[in-house]
Amino acid sequence: MLTQIAWRNLWRNKRRTVLTALTMGLGVAFCIWMASYMGGFMKVMRGATADRNIGHIQINHQDYPETQNPYDVVPKAQSIIEALGQNTQVKTVAPRVQAYAMFAGDDDKAAPGKLIGVDIAAEAKMTEFDQRIEDGTWLKAPGQAVIGRELADKTNIKVGGKLLVVGSALDGSIANQVYPVVGIYSTGNVAVDGGAVLPLATAQELLVLDGGVHEVVVVTQDFSRIEKTKAELASQWKDLSVRSWSEIAPDLVQMEGMISASSLIMIGIIMFLTGFMIINTLLMSVYERTREFGLLISLGLQPPQIIQMILLESGLLGLVSCLFGLALGWCAHMGMVHIGFPLEVEDGKGFVFNGVTLDPVVYGSLDPGALVLPLVAVMITALLGGIWPALRASRLDPVVALAQE
């Protein structure tokens, strides 16, 4: 009954209710837009670092993360890969070799960069590296090379050209080989795009690694269980380094923290401002109905019930605001998904952020969980905003109130 009265009271002044709900809704919509924008941003970041490069979990020689010493190969890598292949939590697993080298083409132009050796099939399955090829094809056989877009630009190497790799081999000799370039890739990761990728065996041979690998990369079945899986693997191989992506790229985790912190601040500010408005609306409606409250009190309505009624009104106003906000926010999110937000900072390039080149346009991506906070905040603001008007109404003296015009 009270809910019904509250609902009807809310719509007695349609314009005011709509205006207030629209303002709060705009606030929610803005938060949703921001979540969509940040979500899109983080998706690119995570895609370029975790999904396409780091993987979910990496297993290294225990000294390797600190030193990246090429001598620190993973001991008994083959048996580890086989064991991981049996693990039900593991989706894909791939070994890698890493080193730095000087690269050059026919053009006398040389550039230093990162050299990665990968298991052709396993890597394609795990990080979809084959999808990142822009020109030419993915590696098909030992002895071939694919190179990053930036390296290609620096050295003027084209698909079909030759790549000269000069580095230091583990036996102390100079590693020096020429490979045909079959493809050019672009992953968004600045370090990877400035280097080259060789088939695992080819890289091992070049660096005289004798079958050794530097990292075993794992992508798990369940993203949310990564830390648990990592702990299990760590207890399985106590003398190895087992790290999850959040340990490998702490800046990414930090960035997510920063983003949620700034969203939180934004939501706080918006709610602070719209809070003024909701208090105002409810106060006005209480003032206007002074006489009516006098009547209700003289009919025997108790102050707690008056409070309850006004809080119901403000709660319902909050709900209507949420609906407006969801509708407007959905439109904003659709705009972000289809049109995107321009982030161009250099000709045709987006931000280079923590080693990741973003696209010049960021498209929206919304985690439904991001809706919870603004909606809850609106409801809390609405209910808090109702307290003062409710108390005022409940303290009216019926005699005085009835005498009001």
Added chain:
Amino acid sequence: MIFRLAFRNLIRRPVQSFLAAGAVGGSLMILIATTNFQEGAWVNVVRDTVRAAAGHVVVQPLGFQKSKDPELLIPDSAALAGAIASANPGTAVIRRIFVGGMIASPNNSVAVALNGVEPEAEKAVSQIPDKLKEGEWLKADSDGEVIIGVTLAKRLQVSIGDKVVVTSSRKGELQGFPFRVAGTFEVGSAAMDAFFVLATLSAVQNLIPDVTDPATQVAVQVPEFEAPASLLGSVATAAGEGFEVLPWEEALPTLYNTRKLDRVSNAVTLGFLAILSTIGILNVLLMSLFQRTREMGMLQALGMRPSGLTKLLMAEGLLLGVFGAVLGLVLGLAVSFPLVEYGFDYSMMQDATPVSGVALDTHIKGIYSWSHTVVWTAAHLCFAVLAALWPAFRAGRLEAVDSLRAG
């Protein structure tokens, strides 16, 4: 009189008026404080980065800015720097050379960016001399020495005094040069601490035997934050033909565009807040219009023209805006004060993110950005007047007979 009437109408509803003005004031306060902090941060970032990574004006080989090709070089750079310096007294002219290469120890080899700098001149502008972890900064005669980041030192497993070999290519020829590690630095940026190597200009010049006194960049810097507009032209004249002469905005496009983008996105966000708070004014004025319909009818009966009612409502909106603006201005400056005086350290939250190759200071002091303060305040006043338009327009269209009949 209109204003007196408007003013009294507002103070007749003190709570409503205060809440509406408070929303405007709150938003203006946030805008002013945020902008002052942000602009302060940018002043720091731009000053540090312009000094450490470029100059107010830079002279580079033609086409270098686009291709970043390390083979492009300015020959006889000392003569050029001297000519520029004597044509522009009061400026500091420093030379740098950028080379890519591999650095190797017996344990590891890593691809790095090798920068050759003039030790004394660079010490005044670079952040690295202040962030040395071990060892000492380069000296004029320390041609056989390099300064490397702590992460790189770990990977190479070297410490002060150890030998490293720098390999670089010139015209397709690879050459290795031995260096001794003279110092390690830690600026807090993973990329810089792992991939940045500094040596003296003359040492790096030795890697390029076919060019006399080469440099990649001749940077001109002034002591002030902003260089006079004439500097670009006068440097270009002094440099003569055959070079690209760029202001820092073009030499560091990422920095410049990032600042632009940051300003735009701030303006969007903050402008949204301003609009949100002005809807509060609209609400209050509309409500007060409906509550006072009979009074409006009476004013019309007394001979006030419809335009008079419009003016009255506009005056009320303007006054609310002025209250809010004054409130916001006072609060905004009050909040800015500690930010400007003591600053804010966000190192707890984030690493020093490098922009254009310079790690940013995490302790940021705001500045009083008066131009923004004025613009934001004016914007709030304008919005308040805009918010009053609709109610004012409606007031002007009221029919006296109907209004008088209203309750």
Added chain:
Amino acid sequence: MTIVSIKNASRHYQDGEHLVKALRGLDLNLQKGEFTAIMGPSGSGKTTLLNLIGGLDTPTEGSVTVSGEEVSSMSKAQRSDLRRDHVGFIFQSYNLIPVLTARENTEFVLLLQGVGAEERRARAIEILAAVGLAGMEDRRPSELSGGQQQRVAVARAIATKPSIVLADEPTANLDSETKQDLISLMRRMNEEEGVTFLFSTHDPEVIKVARRVVRMRDGDIESDERR
């Protein structure tokens, strides 16, 4: 001298689906210096008539002339000016601007006319004294009694020396003693200052003092007697 001349005026309203004929082809002339009461039951068209004369409303048919100017052909702003310069209003209640003092209320129309501050002030104080409110000039309406508020309304209505003062049941909310005071005040202003009054009323006490009584019924004049 004829101040108000109404010829064959009718006023129809659309009230939902019903067409309400508030006035049905009414003729009325008012002369300068008259003190006229309109009486009649609710809905007989008294208020509509006053609104037409005051230019708050325009006739559906017929003509209304005030001080020689045809009201129905005027724009909204022109009618505002007509009221400002030629008509004074006294309502039943809510007469005063709540945020202005008695003096400021009295000055208000003079201000709209553009009268200078000093003259305005002097005139307001003089007139407030004449209506018996000397010493209360700076009180707000909420600090005045109902009778005092109506006196301020009278003061304001006559401050501009209008051609006619229209009063819509000015005594309806007053007790009988206050009512007498207000009536005699209006009568005195009529005699001493020559102000023309037209007021609607139900009140026999008020009708007693009127020198002309117009009785209305169903939107037309039933009788018109001069005393």
